[in-house]
Amino acid sequence: MKTSILYFLFASLVACTGEAEPSEEPRSGLTDGGSYYIYWGSIPQTIPFNDLFELSVMVHDGADKTKMLTDRELYVDASMPAHDHGMETEPNVTKSESGMYTVDGMLFHMAGEWELTFAVSDGTEVETASFAVSCCDQ
Amino acid sequence: MTSEFLRWATLASLLIACEEPIPEPDDTWNKIQSLSPMGELPDDPTNAVFLDPAAAALGEQLFFDTRLSADGTVSCATCHQPEHGFADPNPLSETLGTTDRHTPSVINAAWNRWFFWDGRADSLWAQALQPIEHPAEHGFSRLEVVHKLSEDTELTSSYAEIFGEYPDFSDPLRFPAQGMPVFDEPDNPLHQAWMTMNETDQQRVNRTFVNVGKALAAFEGTVTGVNSPFDRYVQERSQGQSSDALNAESIEGLELFVGRAGCIQCHSGPTLSDLQFHNIGLAPVFWADPTDVGRYEGVTALLENPFNGTGDYSDDPEAGAKKLSYLYVDAEKLGQFKTPTLRNIDRTAPYMHTGQLATLEEVVRFYNDANQVPSVGHREEIVVPLNLTEQEQAALVSFLKSLTDPAYP
Numbered sequence: 001m002k003t004s005i006l007y008f009l010f011a012s013l014v015a016c017t018g019e020a021e022p023s024e025e026p027r028s029g030l031t032d033g034g035s036y037y038i039y040w041g042s043i044p045q046t047i048p049f050n051d052l053f054e055l056s057v058m059v060h061d062g063a064d065k066t067k068m069l070t071d072r073e074l075y076v077d078a079s080m081p082a083h084d085h086g087m088e089t090e091p092n093v094t095k096s097e098s099g100m101y102t103v104d105g106m107l108f109h110m111a112g113e114w115e116l117t118f119a120v121s122d123g124t125e126v127e128t129a130s131f132a133v134s135c136c137d138q
Numbered sequence: 139m140t141s142e143f144l145r146w147a148t149l150a151s152l153l154i155a156c157e158e159p160i161p162e163p164d165d166t167w168n169k170i171q172s173l174s175p176m177g178e179l180p181d182d183p184t185n186a187v188f189l190d191p192a193a194a195a196l197g198e199q200l201f202f203d204t205r206l207s208a209d210g211t212v213s214c215a216t217c218h219q220p221e222h223g224f225a226d227p228n229p230l231s232e233t234l235g236t237t238d239r240h241t242p243s244v245i246n247a248a249w250n251r252w253f254f255w256d257g258r259a260d261s262l263w264a265q266a267l268q269p270i271e272h273p274a275e276h277g278f279s280r281l282e283v284v285h286k287l288s289e290d291t292e293l294t295s296s297y298a299e300i301f302g303e304y305p306d307f308s309d310p311l312r313f314p315a316q317g318m319p320v321f322d323e324p325d326n327p328l329h330q331a332w333m334t335m336n337e338t339d340q341q342r343v344n345r346t347f348v349n350v351g352k353a354l355a356a357f358e359g360t361v362t363g364v365n366s367p368f369d370r371y372v373q374e375r376s377q378g379q380s381s382d383a384l385n386a387e388s389i390e391g392l393e394l395f396v397g398r399a400g401c402i403q404c405h406s407g408p409t410l411s412d413l414q415f416h417n418i419g420l421a422p423v424f425w426a427d428p429t430d431v432g433r434y435e436g437v438t439a440l441l442e443n444p445f446n447g448t449g450d451y452s453d454d455p456e457a458g459a460k461k462l463s464y465l466y467v468d469a470e471k472l473g474q475f476k477t478p479t480l481r482n483i484d485r486t487a488p489y490m491h492t493g494q495l496a497t498l499e500e501v502v503r504f505y506n507d508a509n510q511v512p513s514v515g516h517r518e519e520i521v522v523p524l525n526l527t528e529q530e531q532a533a534l535v536s537f538l539k540s541l542t543d544p545a546y547p
Contacts, residue, residue, distance in 0.1 A: 090466040
């Protein structure tokens, strides 16, 4: 079941890759060292203003995006670069048996441009990927 | 398994949608609409009687009852004065001593996420208990509170209708006349008296004391002011009607508020507060503690408070835990204080946690200049000079005055 979904997801991603308009905010991308490819989504899909939300995150091999990596450590943070501050909450990352990460405790308390950063560690090296996120429908 | 599947399905739907773009930021009118109406009074799951009218009636009695103080002169209303927007017209309040910070208004306090300027309480009931035992405020102790209620059969009868039979505290060997835990002052006579009690009796006193707080909170939940000229303006305009609720100057101020002045960045949502904490860069004043670190210590105090939403006296520890789970302390919290609501702000001068700005004109000028240097922490980068003209500053003040519910003359 999960394998099927994975390939389904991958097919969807392939169909989308490279077709994003410049104004769109990507929810997938390579880490700075190129070792990992991050897919993420929010729950609810539209990030709420000043209320708790969750993220679902998958870490894939940067060189082979069909290969999901399940033995990495994931760290998540968010900040508003223009304000030079982060969130008022410290999110909690948990990993399911399937290897998907759930991040709870996310909260964007101010409207504007946020930078969502994922850090992936294999125990020795850490690579990061950051995504611009506009917040939020009030 | 079901939850896991839903997560996969949710992620799949996101990906299939080919990374739908997040909508562009709201336009001016959408931002204005985000500020009104206030909506329903939020319930407090940690307080089972929060919406109980009988509890509110008892709480109202207690709110104005000066017997709950060391010298019989101080009640909640001593600082939260109804004729001054349930706040205090003085920068700091004079009770048995002098308060450390300016007294915030009770009006609409139920919409807060955190309480006190430093957020060291997570519910109205937990907030209400602290001034009673503060030596410079009511100067009372929880044992004195439960004994004082015992003397008044009307109060104990009201209590019994809400919380069940009022406990018997008449045995002086089990229940000293005065006492409360003061763990950082082990030699304090109040603490020593408290420690003579067994744990079961301590819990009985705590439970009764907490119920006093929950009744007070129920009353405070009825102190609302949500129908301002601004609300009428938004309602009428949203319905496509013309509106005379705001004059031209107030409308100019409103547009500045959500636009170039950027006030909405922190004063957001129907409460006109992001319910969070910021260091806006206030210079120290001689009557307030220049080393006040605000939220930096507030987080720890909240997590250590046995009366927080996760504790034994919470009516829904799970809900309380959800609120507290993600708090943390770092240096950015130095000198941060809670963003106050701006509703009814015209009735609650002076302003800021020190009460150092006497008028709304001074508040707007403070943000317009943004040139003060705080004694603790640093001014957030978001607070920059606004370069507003005198007319624009006056317009902002005019808008702020339109946020007052006429119920508070």
